[in-house]
Amino acid sequence: MSKIALITGITGQDGSYLAEWLLENNYSVYGLVRRLSTPNYSRIEHLLDKVTLLEGDLTDQSSLDAAVTEAKPDEVYNLAAQSFVATSWTQPVATGEVTGLGALRVMEAVRRCCPDAKVYQASSSEMFGKVLETPQRETTPFYPRSPYGFAKVYAYWATINYRESYEMFCCNGILFNHESPRRGIEFVTRKITDAVARIACGLDKELRLGNLDAYRDWGFAGDYVKAMWLMLQQETPDDYVIATNEAHSVREFVDLAFSEVGLNYEDYVVVDPKYFRPAEVNYLLGDATKAKEALGWKPEVSFEKLVRMMTLADVERYEKIYGKPEESASIVNTGRSAQEY
Template sequence: MSETQKTAFVTGITGQDGSYLAELLLEKGYKVHGLIRRSSTFGMERISHLCKEESEDTDQVCLHYGDLTDGLCLRRIISEINPDEVYNLGAQSHVRVSFDMPLETCDVSGLGTARLLEAVRDCQEKSGREIRYYQASTSELYGKVVETPQKETTPFYPRSPYGCAKLFSHWLTINYRESYNMHASSGILFNHESPRRGETFVTRKITRAVGRIKVGLQDKLFMGNIDAMRDWGFAGDYVKAMWMMLQKDTPDDYVIATGEMHSVREFLEIAFGRVGLDYNDYVEIDPRFYRPAEVELLLGDPTKAKTQLGWELEVSFQQLVEMMTDTDVEKAERELAESKRVTSVKLKAA
């Protein structure tokens, strides 16, 4: 790898992981390029502080319009950037939604990886220089688990279209590594959350509701299976593992997890307890939020990542839940203040 400034290309840069990874790479002196989809709404909230008009500045992110469904576009962008590292975080990543949109999920989260790997391989062969590739795999590969805890050698048994698409991507990355001698690694990341998590994901759905209930903007929270068990960590910790994988001389696959398992019920207890409330008074179970095929428990074994990468956790489960809750309480307070301001303006106008 060159001692000069490195260049990284990140798909899914506007997402939770992409924003934390972009921050990390900028801190390490990288020139960061990101892929964004064209849409009627400009979803830049997570990375707006990293992007300015002067995209050539080394401390800012340079964005490129494109999509994982467009292979020609990916080839063009990769060829123009000629990056040192590529991080594929882009996906339709909502497990429940993947049952409603299985074809799009498989196209983006599955075939999108094939298109990107081909673009990287093509650029690498033409330039004659190594491009290191990171694939975002997922604990959903394990699905109906056959052993606990789950490690790199545990057989896969995905239980959703999302998990199946990601399984294709995972094995394709291994295939390209072995077939074309590419430096391609996969991180099998267990659930990782943050205040930047999308509001449709269960953890953020909970903390958003806690904030709104606390200030009087919401009365109830409707949930599905609150006894499901997950291994939850902080996204900011997990993106460090992604970067560490691409600094190793030899590519490989790693489970990234906390090694602790907690239920959705525990998450509710901590989040509501943080604001002095009992979740039993506000939570109602709604069968509509159950998955067609439920994944009951996931627990990762991060031993390999800790011993071979030197990766360590910095944020505990308790700290994570409290961090997310505090952020969403502040957001709810701003919502309440804005609601009162608008009402006041309307009353004056009347």
Template sequence: MQATQPKKALITGITGQDGSYLAELLLGKGYEVHGIIRRSSSFNTDRIEHLYADRHITGAKMFLHYGDLVDGMGMREVLSRVKPDEVYNLAAQSHVRVSYDQPVYTVQADALGTMNLLEAIRDTGLPTRIYQASSSEMYGKVRETPQTELTPFHPRSPYACAKVFSYWQTVNYREAYNMYAVNGILFNHESPRRGETFVTRKITRAATRIKEGLQDALYMGNLEAKRDWGFAGDYVEAMWLMLQQDKPEDYVIATGETHSVQEFLEVVFSQLNLDWKQYVKQDPKYFRPAEVDLLLGDATKAKKNLGWTPKVTFKGLADMMVKADWELAKRERVIAESEGKKVGSKR
């Protein structure tokens, strides 16, 4: 009997937070995983180094290809070579505040990049299923709370506008060309692998560094903004589940709870026995030109159709991130002391 060939998945943005967790999940399911990375003079594969290093031990099949979503011909070439069963489009300029500083690049990567990928899949004629990473930021100035798959969009940043474009192009290619293309409207999802400029990781990094005497203060923007925060490891499972269904549909993925930035500050600093008010200062440069005040998702459809529910709680997420960043801060302290630098402590 001929052995069944493993499924092939192609992940754009594999070196990011979501890409690394998704690669872990798919490799655990026996997939052959291919990732697209941009050529750089420095290595940016830290989040997936453990997967690449362990592949000789576990037998996992993982391959990386140079490419960029803004290069449509390059996308066609990779697709034709890999012939993936599933494509997960996670690549993006994903920082909302930065999108105001680099709006044109954000649109090129997040909107036209998605268009290039969809068109490349259509042009190659491959029977590929595609997942598009949509965002709760598309709701922006929300029309209703909680937000569902039917809530109208009112984007409030160049990033969100680009994601709305990609959302509707994904729907259009599904309806016009009968492609299996779905949008996952994911609300905020965090982890110890989150980039350090994103608000949750910025807080846990700063708080643990303050605890170890490596930093004196944390400068923040709007503390009243409320978000629906979950764990990235939970959310990538929902991505996979969306591509396993008989019918392609769009889904909201969220916890159904909302917490303010200040609440996250309070939980993190209290875990370190610190009073956040003594160290946190507000700086106007971190405020957005147009704020999104409240995001709260209703994942009822995902729970019913996909059988998906989040496992990690808000406090559990904060605990996880503090634990990881505290270990990192302790290592930084040891290095600083070995170099003869004077380091204080908030113990």
């Protein structure tokens, strides 16, 4: 008999990759979606006939109780959140309600309605913020530098408290930055590759960014969802850092992306102070040794390959809409179609 999984945030980047992985492993997949006047199912359009969508909201306990009761899941993956750091500064209370208290409500729904279900909580490297040691591992103290970061800290400790207080199987995955062609356009990696594609296709002339010297540990989202699943296949619940063990600067990302289309980023990138954070997080580097040893997990997609696949996908997207300019006839030639990602 196949297992049943409930994914909150199924329409997001991670949710779509996780749903694919679970379906490949013969799960019955339920996804929690908020009611919107214009539903955004673009990332899971190819899965709509294979998954069951349930309406619900992380700010509404009754809807979460109802979703868990209907799905009767063996595993619950809480991926839903207000996940954009910049927005957390302008909407700190909303971020706390969804990202922090929302996770608590998910735990409570499982405790009330399906206490034997295993729970994965999407924690974040942003909890480390102003880092107190490098690299960051499971024992590194938290020092969040944004409302998003401290909302995630709340959710992290809620997960541990439910594990210890109610003997529930609850895990935190402390995931460092993970990207893909499905990343939201507001995030810096997609902002970069989208702008590179627009410039390469003759649709734009510049890219405005903030701190080019911020370093992040960037991996591929498709690799990271497998780590989420592995956590819930263990005999005992625990918390794990998921990372590539490599840090790269925004400048490196920009340079590689422009190089993919044969351009020099210095001719197009403008540093704009309005894109700097009120409190900067300058350097994040994860140590995923525990995940490697306990879960048998390791990243498969390199940083260079990640930048290439994202740039390729955005170039192909614009070329489908506007056609291929003569001067960009060979701007990206990796030998793979963006559809493969």
